[in-house]
Every structure is written in structure tokens, then in C-alpha cells.
Amino acid sequence: MIVFDRVTFGYNAKPILNELSFQVDPGEKIAILGGSGEGKTTILKLIVGLIRPDSGRILIEGEDITHKTEEELNDVRRKFSIVFQAGALFDSLTVKENVAFCLREYTKMTEDEIDAKVRELLRLVDLEPAIHLMPAELSGGMHRRVAIARSLAVHKPIMMLYDEATAGLDPVNSDNICNLIVELSSFGMGHMMVTHKVVDALKVADRFLFLEGGTVVFDGGADELLASGHPHIRTFVDELRYQPKVSGKR
Amino acid sequence: MQIRPLISSLQDFYLLSYHGFLGIFRRPFYWKDTLEQMDYAGAGSFFIMALVSLFVGMALSLQLAAELAVLGLKMYIGKVVGITIIREVGPVVAALVFTGRVGAGMASEIGSMMIGNQVDSLRVFGVDPIKKLVTPRLVASLVMLPALTIMGDAISLIGAWYIAAFVSNQSSYVYWSTVRGVLDFQNVFSGAVKPFMFGYLIASISCYMGFTTRGGSTGLRTSTTNAVVMSIIMIIISDFVLTRILLYVLGYKT
Numbered sequence: 001m002i003v004f005d006r007v008t009f010g011y012n013a014k015p016i017l018n019e020l021s022f023q024v025d026p027g028e029k030i031a032i033l034g035g036s037g038e039g040k041t042t043i044l045k046l047i048v049g050l051i052r053p054d055s056g057r058i059l060i061e062g063e064d065i066t067h068k069t070e071e072e073l074n075d076v077r078r079k080f081s082i083v084f085q086a087g088a089l090f091d092s093l094t095v096k097e098n099v100a101f102c103l104r105e106y107t108k109m110t111e112d113e114i115d116a117k118v119r120e121l122l123r124l125v126d127l128e129p130a131i132h133l134m135p136a137e138l139s140g141g142m143h144r145r146v147a148i149a150r151s152l153a154v155h156k157p158i159m160m161l162y163d164e165a166t167a168g169l170d171p172v173n174s175d176n177i178c179n180l181i182v183e184l185s186s187f188g189m190g191h192m193m194v195t196h197k198v199v200d201a202l203k204v205a206d207r208f209l210f211l212e213g214g215t216v217v218f219d220g221g222a223d224e225l226l227a228s229g230h231p232h233i234r235t236f237v238d239e240l241r242y243q244p245k246v247s248g249k250r
Numbered sequence: 251m252q253i254r255p256l257i258s259s260l261q262d263f264y265l266l267s268y269h270g271f272l273g274i275f276r277r278p279f280y281w282k283d284t285l286e287q288m289d290y291a292g293a294g295s296f297f298i299m300a301l302v303s304l305f306v307g308m309a310l311s312l313q314l315a316a317e318l319a320v321l322g323l324k325m326y327i328g329k330v331v332g333i334t335i336i337r338e339v340g341p342v343v344a345a346l347v348f349t350g351r352v353g354a355g356m357a358s359e360i361g362s363m364m365i366g367n368q369v370d371s372l373r374v375f376g377v378d379p380i381k382k383l384v385t386p387r388l389v390a391s392l393v394m395l396p397a398l399t400i401m402g403d404a405i406s407l408i409g410a411w412y413i414a415a416f417v418s419n420q421s422s423y424v425y426w427s428t429v430r431g432v433l434d435f436q437n438v439f440s441g442a443v444k445p446f447m448f449g450y451l452i453a454s455i456s457c458y459m460g461f462t463t464r465g466g467s468t469g470l471r472t473s474t475t476n477a478v479v480m481s482i483i484m485i486i487i488s489d490f491v492l493t494r495i496l497l498y499v500l501g502y503k504t
Binding site for chain 2: 045048050070074077078080081082084085086088089090091101102105106
């Protein structure tokens with residue numbers, strides 16, 4: 001469904017991705033791991049066409065999106081929902097208005113219908129009582145959960161994209177977010193989560209990519225990841241020694 | 251500065267201001283956002299604009315009264331103050347105040363949206379950020395800056411009258427008669443055209459600078475500062491160019 005074919009990308013002549021190639025099939029639960037600045041978030045932005053590769057091709061459901069116009073990319077973007085790091089809620093709007101944003105933009109629902117739909121989505125993420133709060137009044141975990149509710153408002157995506165969904169959260173909130181991600185995947189959506197926390201990746205994914213030097217140095221399952229002898233992967237995996245027993249999906 | 255990035259930036263600025271302006275005539279129309287921006291830019295700027303205009307008018311009147319008294323021409327205070335405020339000082343002062351309050355706000359608001367990935371969220375939702383963020387601000391500036399300028403001109407003239415009447419002991423009747431005398435088509439037209447151009451420049455530059463924000467708080471500081479500095483420079487330059495054109499069009503000999 002998603003194919004990266006020798007994709008190269010850099011910011012201001014600084015190379016980030018170097019002839020990166022991988023493929024993701026429909027319904028896959030995948031985690032992209034790697035250190036800071038390795039291009040994890042860049043991959044998500046490339047998938048939804050927020051940035052364009054310097055060279056190479058990106059195919060979404062067999063369609064090359066590399067040279068699509070902004071309007072043509074809207075069709076591609078409807079196939080995904082992306083939850084940015086820290087949520088990226090519109091800080092001038094309440095929680096309700098954030099979740100209702102796309103409903104107002106793309107549907108002709110009445111106020112009552114919008115209210116009912118927003119409450120339904122907020123119940124899904126266990127945040128209905130926060131409906132009238134402003135983003136500034138929410139904790140980090142609540143931000144992420146509202147962002148997830150907002151991303152599900154109009155259409156059911158074929159794949160959810162999470163950018164560091166648990167970054168900066170305490171273990172309890174991280175666990176809640178991971179459980180929510182797993183719960184949503186039971187509705188038939190695949191997901192791709194970018195993270196540098198192996199403990200969270202193991203909770204939500206069954207396939208792992210490890211990025212280093214702008215390319216994939218590891219692609220495999222959990223057992224292979226944990227047994228990998230790659231020095232950088234080992235550094236990440238060793239983090240698990242200091243973590244409580246991995247819960248959630250596993 | 252390197253030439254290629256400069257040309258690229260100018261091209262981006264042109265496209266943003268062009269599409270932002272075209273957005274006025276294309277669906278969807280973001281009425282609520284536009285009204286919010288008009289409220290922020292217009293009603294929100296009323297007090298500061300009134301205060302600044304009042305003191306500018308008073309200072310101008312004081313200066314002119316002192317000079318004209320030497321020549322025995324104090325009865326012309328109203329005429330000179332009127333022409334100066336309506337044609338030149340009023341629009342420029344209003345634009346500078348508008349830049350400091352509204353332009354800086356536009357740049358920092360859009361800049362923080364850039365840093366917080368909110369603009370990317372809009373794009374992912376299929377919403378054109380220029381239509382959603384730039385067009386309402388452009389409309390608000392195009393409507394509110396001329397309105398504020400007219401209001402500021404009136405308050406400046408009142409401030410100047412206060413000094414003329416109560417400090418320089420001039421007749422109020424003579425002052426207002428001479429002011430009324432300069433409210434002809436040429437002067438009013440000269441002063442009325444400029445705020446539209448200034449409003450367009452301030453909103454375009456501020457929004458563009460907001461969209462160029464990168465990094466954290468330092469990036470936000472840089473883009474906001476650039477928005478204010480560039481707007482002020484462009485106001486001063488375009489004021490000169492517009493004055494030259496208007497004088498020519500209206501048949502004045504210089």
C-alpha cells in the first residue's frame with residue numbers, strides 16, 4: 001500500500017533520507033524507530049505529501065504521489081489520519097471545536113448532530129468531560145487523545161500515522177495512548193507509529209523499522225529486534241531493562 | 251544575502267499575497283474567521299490608535315504654531331495641520347501603529363501555528379492554509395486600516411484644534427473653517443488610497459513572515475521582528491511612491 005522507492009530527502013542541503021526503500025502492506029502495525037534527526041517524522045510527512053522527496057518515488061496504493069499537486073494530494077491525505085507530536089490542536093478553539101473542525105468543513109451536519117458526533121468521538125478516547133476545555137487546559141496525554149478523536153471525525157482512514165505519540169508523557173499516560181492505538185487498530189485500520197521509545201513500539205506494533213544514516217538498517221519482528229546485534233539498536237533495546245514489564249498488546 | 255534564496259523568497263511572497271487576495275473571491279468563505287480578525291484588527295486597535303493620533307495631532311499643532319507665529323501666520327494652523335494629517339501623517343502613523351499591534355500579532359500567531367504543526371494539520375485535513383489564514387487577515391486589514399485611518403485623522407484634528415484654541419489662543423471658528431477648506435477631493439482621495447495599500451502590505455508581509463517561521467521561540471522572535479521591520483520599511487517606501495504617483499495623477503506640480 002505504501003511504497004518508498006529509493007527516496008532521498010534533505011533540509012537545506014543537509015541529507016536526511018538516503019535512497020530509503022521499504023514497503024508497508026494494508027493493515028500492518030508498524031513502528032519506525034531511530035534516533036533524533038534520523039528522518040522518522042520526515043517519513044510521515046512524505047507519506048501525506050506535506051513535503052516532497054528530492055528524488056525517488058512514493059507510491060500510495062500503486063499511485064505515484066511524488067508530483068501530485070496540492071489539490072490532488074487531498075485525495076491521498078483522506079486515506080490517512082496523522083496525529084502530530086503534541087497533538088497540534090488549534091489552540092484558539094475548544095476541544096469540541098477542534099474535534100468538530102472537519103465536520104464543519106466537510107459536512108452539512110446540524111449543530112445537534114455535530115455535538116452528538118463530537119461526544120461519541122470524545123467518549124472513544126475517554127475525554128467527554130473535557131469537551132469545553134481549551135487546549136491550553138489539557139495535559140500532554142489529553143492533547144494526544146483529542147488529536148486522535150479529531151483525526152477520526154470525518155472519514156475512517158485506512159492507516160493511522162502517529163508522530164511520537166507518547167513523547168514527553170509519563171509511563172501511565174504513554175500506556176493509555178498505546179492501549180488506545182491498539183484499540184483503534186481493532187477497527188480494521190493499520191497504523192504506523194514513529195517513536196524512539198522501544199517499550200511503546202513493542203506495545204503497538206508487530207513490525208519494526210530502524211533508521212540510521214537516512215536508511216533502514218533493520219526491518220523485522222519483535223523477537224528479531226530484541227535479539228539484534230546492531231550496536232545502536234542494542235542501545236535502544238537496552239532501555240527496556242529499566243522499564244517495567246511491557247504491558248498493553250503483548 | 252544570496253541571490254537565489256532571495257528570489258525564491260520574493261516568489262513565495264508574491265504567490266502568497268496573490269492567492270490570499272484571490273481567496274476573497276473564491277469559495278469557501280471563512281466569514282467567522284474574517285469577522286474575528288476584523289474585530290481584533292479594528293475594535294482591538296481603536297484605543298491605541300485614538301491615543302497615538304490625539305498626541306500626534308497635538309504635537310504637530312504645537313510645532314506649527316511655534317513656527318507660524320514667527321511669520322505671523324498662525325491663522326493657517328488649521329490648513330497646514332489638515333493637509334499634513336489627511337494626506338501624509340494620518341495614513342502613515344495609522345499604518346505604523348497597525349503594524350506594531352496587528353501585523354506583529356498576525357506573524358506570531360501564524361508562526362506559532364507553524365511551530366506547533368497546526369498549519370500542517372490544516373493541510374492534512376485538505377484545508378488551504380492561505381485561504382483559511384491569510385485571506386481573512388487580508389480582508390480585515392483592507393477594511394479596518396482605512397476605517398482606523400479616518401478615525402485617527404479626525405482625532406488628530408481634534409487634538410490639533412485643542413492646542414490651537416487653548417494653547418495658541420486661535421479662534422476655533424477659523425481653525426475649523428480652514429480645516430474644512432482642505433477637505434477637498436484631492437486631499438481626501440490622497441489620504442484614502444494609501445491605507446488600502448498599507449493594509450495589503452502589512453497583512454501580506456506579516457502572514458508571509460509567519461509562514462517562514464522555523465525552530466522554536468527564537469524562530470518566532472525572528473519572524474515577528476522581520477514582519478514588523480519589513481512592514482515599516484515597505485510602508486515608508488510605498489508612501490513615497492504613492493505620494494509621487496498621486497501628486498502626478500491629481501495634477502500637482504512638484
